Amino acid sequence: MRVDNFESLIKDALNQGLKPIEILNSLRSAMAEVGKRFEIGRYFLSELIMAGEMMKDALKILMPLLQVTAPSLKGRIVIGTIEGDLHDIGKDIVLILLTSAGFDVYDLGIDVPPKKFVEKAKEMDADVIGISALLSTTIPRASEVVKMLEERGLRERIKVILGGAAVRKRYEEEFGVDAAVDDAIEGLNLIMSWVEVG
Known part of the structure; x- marks a missing residue:
């Protein structure tokens, strides 16, 4: 997948009605697979880094959309x-x-x-x-x-x-x-x- 297409795919998924948390969970599973492939030598460090950067780009779009607030909580x-x-x-x-x-x-x-x-x-x-x-x-x-x-x-x-x-x-x-x-x-x-x- 080309990195420059990735952000538009995230936005398309949101426009089609997928919830941010659903997209996030799918991406998390994909990252787990990337990690496994890196561990067994099927992926190289450069691919691991690229996947990480793509995930960070996705987070910039998705995290502001997640509504989690509990201001009275202390810990x-x-x-x-x-x-x-x-x-x-x-x-x-x-x-x-x-x-x-x-x-x-x-x-x-x-x-x-x-x-x-x-x-x-x-x-x-x-x-x-x-x-x-x-x-x-x-x-x-x-x-x-x-x-x-x-x-x-x-x-x-x-x-x-x-x-x-x-x-x-x-x-x-x-x-x-x-x-x-x-x-x-x-x-x-x-x-x-x-x-x-x-």
């Missing part, structure tokens, strides 16, 4: 993409949703060591740590964050959510996280349910 969240993973699309979607919902969100960026999640959460007195991971090889590192929280006596008061297109529900038990989701809206709803409305 502090640390979010980042786990070490070894350079993908930021999913994280950026969640970041926008959380910010627009009234959360105080600190973005650690990409390729974040587990220790940095814990240190920042402690410094901010965060309610939630959000770990983004697209690559199946990086997902297990979420358990390191949980272990460090336990070692520092912070686990009882800080919830941990793992998100990404390759994330499965069973990872909650496998890696000790409070939630494992593959959908940004589901993640937002869970976080909202965890944090007191004040």
Whole structure:
């Protein structure tokens, strides 16, 4: 697909009545497939980067159309993409949703060591740590964050959510996280349910 046609395809889909969240979910699935193909060597880094840039262009169109507001909600969240993973699309979607919902969100960026999640959460007195991971090889590192929280006596008061297109529900038990989701809206709803409305 040519990059210059991509934005017009997004606009066409909207004009045909598709909801922004439906388009976003389809694009998320496509990005997951790109990630898989990159992992097995069928796609190269240049193709991964191009897909990421196309997704960012789509987000510029779609995110303003998503109506998510809850200004009375208070909560502090640390979010980042786990070490070894350079993908930021999913994280950026969640970041926008959380910010627009009234959360105080600190973005650690990409390729974040587990220790940095814990240190920042402690410094901010965060309610939630959000770990983004697209690559199946990086997902297990979420358990390191949980272990460090336990070692520092912070686990009882800080919830941990793992998100990404390759994330499965069973990872909650496998890696000790409070939630494992593959959908940004589901993640937002869970976080909202965890944090007191004040």
